[in-house]
Amino acid sequence: MNYIFGPVPSRRLGRSLGIDPTPPADPLSLARVGPYDRPRAPKACNWNCVYCQLGPTRPFTRSRSLFFPPEALFAELREAMDSGLTDGVDWITFVGSGEPTLNKDLGVLIDGVKAVSQIQIAVITNGSLLSFPEVRLELLGADAVMPTLDAGSPSLFRRINRPPSEFGFERHVEGLTAFRRAYTGKLWLEVMLVAGLNDGEAALRDLAASIDRVAPDEVHLVLPTRPPSEAWVHPACEAAILRTKEILSSVARVILPDERHGGFGNAWEEDHFATATSIVERHPMSLGELRTALVNWGAADPDSIIRELVSLGKAIKVEHGGETFLRGRR
Ligand code: SF4
Incomplete structure (x- = not known):
């Protein structure tokens, strides 16, 4: 399973089957095959x-490229559908090991998935490439697009999202605005609320002004509850979340972070170890979540699989917020 992972429970999308359009490179393989120059x-x-x-970005990937032949993903999806993996899935979500729009074939992948499945398609993206007309065109086929807007000023944008200089704040907001004008699907802006960074009144008023320009259908507040790249990052507190809702609600419908729902679905195959590996590589899981998922999949001894993930170097343990998470080794 190279491109598909999950299903994973998503706070906003229920049970979501993930497609990773930028799968992790095999560090042992330096060969480039045909045009696939990822x-x-x-x-x-x-x-x-x-x-x-997913940890720090080293190095930046500054331009789009071809990652794999689209037919390889379509074959995997057909296999997943035949084996019942998509049963009960609410959304097929393009998300994974980085920024999905960096795959030049994203439009082909979305159209190909739509051709074989009735399930709604979401794309979770940072939105930085929406300033390119071709990227906007490719995303028109998705049922929901969920771009990031964490800040309403250039300086805070640089502090939180830390892009290279060519991906500036104005270009970002203009890209989002241009996409909104063309897109008739669900545009759900995602705001990650980080304590002490973007949860103060002045920052939120700036953010509201930028959101007003974009005019999304909804704004989804999310919290950094999984192990972050920087250890000093913490989720905004309850009072800050309520302040955010009050300020941003003047320009958009705001959805609060809530309990996740959906639950882990069927395992891809009998190989629970492979299934768990493919998920934690893209989506860190707490030990409790992973144990529950393995039990649901029918694993006889979930703790031995968790031990093996660590001892074989597939994942590392990371402490965050008083919980232990397993995250892919990067
Ligand atoms: S959270 Fe930020 S750095 Fe990480 S994959 Fe998304 S856009 Fe990139």
Whole structure:
């Protein structure tokens, strides 16, 4: 399973089957096959957010490339559907080891998935490449697009999302605004609320002004509850969340962070170890979540699988917020 992972429970999307359009490179393989010239980095992204659950971005991936032949994903999806993996899935979500729009084939992938499945398609993106007309065009086929807007000023944008200089704040907001004008699906802006960074009144008023320009259908507040790239990052407190809702509600419908729902679905195959590996590589899980998922999949001894993930170097243990998480080794 190279491109599909999950299903994973998502706070906003119920049970979500993930498609990773920028899968981690095999560090042992330096060969480039045909036009598939994907960068040999474990995480392909053009931002380096302080809260990133995939760890630091090293190096930046600054331009789009071809990552794999689309037919390879379509074959995997057909296999997943035949084996019942998509049963009960609410959304197929393009998300994974970095920024999905860095894959030049994203439009082909979305159209190909739509051709074989009735399930709604979401794309979780930082939105930085929406300033390119071709990227806006490719995303028109998705049922929901969820771009990031964490800040309402250039300086705070640089502090939180830490992009290279060519991906500036104005370009970002203009890209989002241009996409909104063309897109008739659900545009759900995602705001990660980080304590002490973007949860103060002045920062929130700036953010409200930028959100007003974009005019999304909804604004989803999310919290850095999984291990962040920077250890000093903490979720905003309850009072700050309420302040945020009050200020941002003047310009958009605001959805609060809530308890996750959906639950882990069927395992991909009998190989619970492989299934768990493919998820934690892209989506860190607490030990409790992983144990529950393995039990649901029918694993006889979940703790031995968890031990093996660590001892074989597939994942590392990370402490965050008083919990232990397993995260892919990067
Ligand atoms: S959170 Fe998303 S946009 Fe930010 S560095 Fe991580 S993968 Fe990139």
